[in-house]
Amino acid sequence: MTNGPNENDKTRFRELAEQAASLVPAKLVQLPLWPDEKRGAPNAILRSAVFSGGKPITSVRVRHEHKLLPVLPPFAVYYTGPQLYQPDLDVCLELWHRCRLSPLGDVSTFHARSLLRALGRHTGKANYEDLRSSIRALIGAEIEVKHRDAEGRTRGYVGHLVESLAYDDGTQQWRVRVNPEIAKLFAPSEHTWLPVSARLALGKGYLAKWVHGYFSTHRSPLPISVEHLRGLSGSSAGRLRKFREGLKAALEDVAAVERADGRVFAWRIDENDMVHVTRGR
Secondary structure, eight states, X not given: OOOOOOHHHHHHHHHHHHHHHHXXXXXXXXXXXXXXXXXXXXXXXXXXXXXXXXXXXXXXXXXXXXXXXXXXXXXXXXXXXXXXXXXXXXXHHHHHHHHTXXXXXXXXXXXXXXXXXXXXXXXXXXXXXXXXHHHHHHHHOEEEEEEEOTTSOEEEEEEESOOEEEEETTTTEEEEEOOGGGGGGGOTTSEEEEEHHHHHHTTTOHHHHHHHHHHHTOXXXXXXXXXXXXXXXXXXXXXXXXXXXXXXXXXXXXXXXXXXXXXXXXXXXXXXXXXXXXXXX
16 A cells, blocks of 8 residues: 655645646737738738748748848847748738637647638649648748837747648648747737738739738838848849839739729839838728
8 A cells, every 4th residue: 555645745746736837827828819801910020031022043942040131120030941932921821810719829720721722722732732831831930039119128039930730631631839929929019910802912923912011011101212122022133123123013013902902002213212102091
């Protein structure tokens, strides 16, 4: 017959229980509950080249190691992982959208076919593999976002965009998990809701999608130089002239999409190569 716990054991058990209880979050953490027709994203991501506005040059993704990305203040963004592009952002936005209804850290379950359809993609075998490839890249991507407030204090997030994926090709049931700490990037004044209709309408316009995301983070955008936008977008255009031509086409595409949805988006590039954008309802 074994002896039960003695008084010292009981005291130790109580201490361990109190310690464990102190580690449990005081409340469940969720992403903001934006409406179904929107997709939420942190401004620090939309204003940088975490998801490049350029097109892939090869099928092999370039890998970055703690790369400091150009971004507007008050943010600083460092990136480690495979190069991500706008189609990867579409996937990421859709995953965050589905995870927003549950506490972060919980598993969100859905059918892969529904995800492809929401992205406006076909449901052939190659599309499923492309989808898995994007999610693998998101899981392998690590960002560090630092934010300096008006009082000079810095806070930040270091982690992945998506934590894990489990899938079953038989049932097409996929299970995704997102790190609860990423909610820190979705503070009320530090994230933007993008109309999903605009992202779909812009189709394969890589730079147009980046331009749309960038200017959506500003209610009244300040003028910005073409060269600065080239750096922020992560464009691979070697010559500024080439980028400028692509930027003009992208701005016009965004303007057309915004007008179709009843929103104002007017743009011009002045004699000093500064981009002026006016947007609103």
